[in-house]
Amino acid sequence: MSKKKDFVKFDKVDKSYDGKVLVVKDLNLDIEEGEFVTMLGPSGSGKTTCLMMLAGFETPTNGEIYLDKNPISNIPPHKRGIGMVFQNYALFPHMTVFENLAFPLKVRKMSQVEIEKKVDKALSMVSLGGFANRMPGQLSGGQQQRVAVARALVFDPSVVLMDEPLGALDKNLRESMQYEIKHIHESIGVTVVYVTHDQGEALTMSNRIAVFNDGKVQQLSSPDKLYEEPVNSFVAEFIGENNTFGGEVSEISNGTCRVKLENGEIIANPISVKSVGEKTTVSIRPERALINPKDKMDNNQKGKIEEVIYHGDHTRVRLNLLGNSEFILKVPNSSQNLDIKLGNEINIGWNSHDARALDPK
């Protein structure tokens, strides 16, 4: 089965609410059939607006959205056949769980037998088999969430949109629901467009993540690439933890560059710098820098421990390194005592490949 590469396609989409400010700027985004794509970004970055345009509740100011090659800007929401899970679930409070799930099937004029079959299947998919006759008000938040997911899937839509669906749940429930939604997606192969501001959620669930900021997609790639290889300093900052150094490129040659800092120099991987003299921000993930490295690493610096925070499975160490007093290290607690004591000077090393010289902040 060949999957359509651009099943959902945003083509040069602009959106403005007041004619003055663009909340979505020149958005181009292709989503593959059966893919789980997350739109991730801080609030006000335009991700929910994109979702609403796809659902049909907002119209693009410019550009066009294609669903399976058909332009959909002029199709009203109820004819798009897109399932949606809302932030506050939006279950119909006056209907039982069964009636809620039967609603999309009834408006499609399905027979009673077929409706019952489909609703049963959808409810068992979210493991709520015995809850058909409850009212939404009698369910816990997690159960309501599952009903909302089941309702968005019960009529076999080609695309399901989820607008921060786990925002109102507590941490443990949220995590288990993440896996549950992921597994449902894997088992039925529906295309999912998911909006969240929680990067953990995005990294856990998605095939690809579109990081939004300021109305634009900053980077669209798989979770591991997004984390390991951020293309700009916003993505590097927004996803995971990050140590940064601001400096100027002093030398650049086959795959490495030297960056001159205020008090020191580091060797880095030039990602978005092209020439000597450019300003840059160097980004290093906390777990890529090691204490007393055994292997030879091309960056070796001495840092002073300023703070040690115990986190159970690991210890966070804050250092003052090359004038940056916010340099964070994560030390797994299984490793031997590496002389991590407040005020100690320790050796820190990392590979130049992991120090990414990105655009200046």
Next chain:
Amino acid sequence: MSSETGKILTTDGIPLEESLKQSEKKNKIKAFLLVAPLLLFLIITYMIPIGDMFSRSIDDKMVTNMLPKTYKAMENWDGKELPPEEVFEAFYLDYKILVKNKTAGKLQTQLNYEKNGFKSVLKKLARKQKKFEEGNYKEQIMKVHKRWRNVEYWRAIKRRAPSYTYSKYLKGIDMYSNEDGKIVQVSEDRRIHRILWIRTVEVAFFVTLFCFLMAYPIAHLLATLPMKYSNLLMICVLLPFWTSLLVRTASWMILLQQQGIVNDFFVWIGLVADDNRPEMMYNKTGTYVAMTQILLPFMVLPLYSVMKTISPSLMRAGKSLGATPATAFFKVYFPLTIPGIGAGCLLVFILAIGYYITPALVGGASGTLISNQIAYHMKSTLDWSFASAMGLMLLTGVLVIYWIYNKLVGVDNIKLG
């Protein structure tokens, strides 16, 4: 665990229940004292007047008190033939006192209600009784007027013996109990109250309907518009609330009268001819128009407060699930507004059913309601017991509607805000 006694004890050995009661007692007294003024107020201004109204509506002691000896003597009379001498004597003695006290007129009126033609007979007796001799009163009274020989008249007196009567209630629905004690309808040309009851319910129903039809879109707009506009609209809705009812009704008179603004406008745009201006006032039309406008806020506010709580995402959810906007509205939005509709309709209907000033001013003859009739008996005929009876019938009607409503919609479903 004190499993033998089955009671849980506190650490001091007092049963837990008792200890709890003790500690709650103070709070209960405090709570009662807080509501006591309201309770007293309700009893004085609500329960007592209703009780008084009820006793007044069934009170029929007047005749009973005027003829104490007669009714005592009549106790053993079976009413088949003319009463015995004792009754005649007792009646003569009672009547003599009334004539002396100059209160015989009241008895004449009351008994004439019971039996037509009684007044003249009694008047004649009042003149003649002065010359009565002692003994054999039966003969003497029967000599005064031949109607005294008719047992019907004596039965009429006996019918008024009980100190309580439901005749006012019968009168309220155009019925009366006839000489044989049977309950029958009054003659067709005198059935005015039933028309009024039906018209009152009809007007209340249609005013409620019009209010609902007009208030629903307004309330929806109020609940969905941005704050800036909805506040302005809210003021427009509430503005009539802050104006005197009388002023509002009077302004409708200015608008609706035949030489009024609305008619002038119709003539100006050529909708009607100048010499053929429609009557929009002093009939039902006027009552409908004015009452709908005046009661509209009572429908808008409960609807608004309910609609405000309905999340807009529900309609979106309905649409995203494939329902057309109309289906989404009727299947999702409308059912959720039913508590507001219920509250608004109940409120408007109950207010409309007892409406007085507006129909009195713009209703004319065909637009007056039962409350106007009650006021008429209060102020003009001074038949307070009849007014009380009709007032209580109205109150009972409202309570019945409330009960039916509770069965249909459920009062706990009502939301007023």
